[in-house]
Amino acid sequence: MKIKVGVLFGGRSVENEISVVTALQTMESMNRDKYEIIPIYIAKTGHWYTGARLLELSNYKDMKAQLAACTEVYMRPVYGDHCLYETRPGLFGRKVVASLDVILPTLHGTNCEDGTLQGVLACIGIPFVGCDVLASANGMDKITMKLILQGSGIPVVDYHWFNDKAWYADRDAVLDAVEKRLRYPVIVKPANSGSSVGIRPAHDRAELIEAVDYACTFTTRVIVEKLVEKLKEVNCSVLGNYEDCEASACEVPMRSGEILTYDDKYMRGGGKSKGMQSTKRELPAKISDEETSLIKELACKTFRVLACDGVARIDFIKDEEDRRIYVNEINTIPGSLSNYLWDFSGVPFPALVDRLIDQAFARSREAGFKVTDFGGNIFKHLGQGAKTGKLGKK
Ligand SMILES: Nc1ncnc2c1ncn2[C@@H]1O[C@H](COP(=O)(O)OP(=O)(O)O)[C@@H](O)[C@H]1O
Ligand SMILES: [Mg+2]
Structure with missing residues (x-):
């Protein structure tokens, strides 16, 4: 029996297109003998679609035609219902498109990487890859993230x-x-x-x-x-969870001007849409061994204090003037899932996805052991016509 993986991408985010690239790269890398892939695209309107056409990058040129040829779907926010339903009702009620085993979110940005979507998946109770609500929300907000890192003694720019x-x-x-x-x-x-x-x-x-x-x-x-004027940016990915995580090789993304822009990140692949894979980079980063170990250590520490899970990329700023190193930000669903960093570090893309999916199941099993109902019923001894007066949260 193959594992049915719902690959969620797109989303109501300015990074919708980048997410399409991450998702397609991920799906192309996945072992088809092991997984049945169900692509689920969230349009900018927030509506969900599925269909084989979603696997072909060139189909996204004409989004209207693309969506018209796909099937609109939804999941119910009901714990334990892992079905993907067709929005248009069938003759005999709800029509199930697929019963999913696990969700692999390959979305970026607001409403997608910030805990919003993770909250929906947590309500449904379906195993999903990557950070939970707390880690996603804290990782996405650059203010909250810095407050937490500072509180943990991790250096951030003033x-x-x-x-x-x-x-x-x-x-x-x-x-x-x-x-x-x-x-x-x-x-x-x-x-x-x-x-x-x-x-x-x-x-x-x-x-x-x-x-x-x-x-x-x-x-x-x-x-x-x-603004750090003479900076070197160094990125490092972390894979695992609180208990057990490891850092990848480090890279230096190359920028054309004062800051690394959207174009530097995605538009430099010679016209091919390769997402973060098209960024010009130095890999491994030409920094000293001490700097490399410090960055890897800080990357794992950042991953842990933010309670991350799955694969994340932690981006650093090195001030070339005083050689200080700061954590700049964390990406809890990194572009292209940082597969190029893991590939370089000896974990090919298919193995990376295997690890992520295994971890999603493990976390879900663990969550099942936690108490959500201790069997109390405060209403048991109420008389007829009792009022809420002294009841309620203290
Ligand atoms: N404090 C800083 N000093 C100098 N350049 C910075 C600083 N913070 C960010 N940048 C530049 O701006 C880019 C985008 O900022 P970043 O915080 O990474 O936001 P995003 O989440 O949009 O990637 C960085 O890759 C870097 O080139
Ligand atoms: Mg960045």
Whole structure:
């Protein structure tokens, strides 16, 4: 019996297209003797679709035609129901497209990588690959992530954060606070975006205003960081869970300008859509052995304190002036699942997916041992017509 894997991708996220690439690469690598793959594409509207056409990259050129030729589907938020249903009702009620064993999320960004989708899957109680709600949410929000890392003694670049309400209410107060804390140049980021979307450096107050206004078009939470002028970016992937995790080889992604842009990440594959695989990179990173071990150690520590699971990529910034190393961010569903880093580290893509799926089943079994109902019934001794008065949460 093959394992039925629902590969979820797309999503209501600015990284929808990147996710298509990650998903297709992943599905191409999977062992068909072992897995039956059910591709599930979440359109930008939030509607879910399935169909064999989803496996062909060129079909995405005309999205309208692509979706019209697919079957719209849904899952019910009901614990224990692992079926994928056709949205259009059949003659005899609900029509089951597939009964899934496990979900492999290959989505990126908001509504996808931030715990939203993981919450849906947790409610359904279906085993799924990767981080749970807590780790996804903490990993996605650059502010929460930094607060947790700082609290765990992991170095992060100095920053100041605020809500867009504060910005709209009194921008001078926000600007003063940023300038008091940080010296120019700074870099402004929406706290929860990805793929460099919404991010701009600022070298003076006027640029800062523009950059914050721009970031606020994407999010309510904004983070301003000290811009490291002479930086080397180093990325390292971690695979495993809290108990047992390992770090991959390190890479240096190459950028064309001051910051690594969306184009640097995805558009440099000579016109071929290869997602993060098309980033120009130095692999392994040409850094010292001490730096490599420090980065690997910090990567595993970051993975653990954020309670991650599956495969993540932790991105570092090395300040070339004082040689300090900081954790910049974590990607809990990394582009191309970081397969190129694992392949280089001796774990080919099919083996990577095998490990991820095994881990999803193991976590699900473990969750089954935890108590969710201890058999109490506070209503047992109530008399007729009792009121809620003294009952309720204390
Ligand atoms: N503090 C910083 N100093 C200098 N450059 C930075 C800093 N933070 C980010 N960058 C640049 O901006 C890029 C995108 O920022 P990042 O925090 O990785 O956001 P994203 O989640 O969009 O990838 C980085 O890859 C790097 O090139
Ligand atoms: Mg990044």
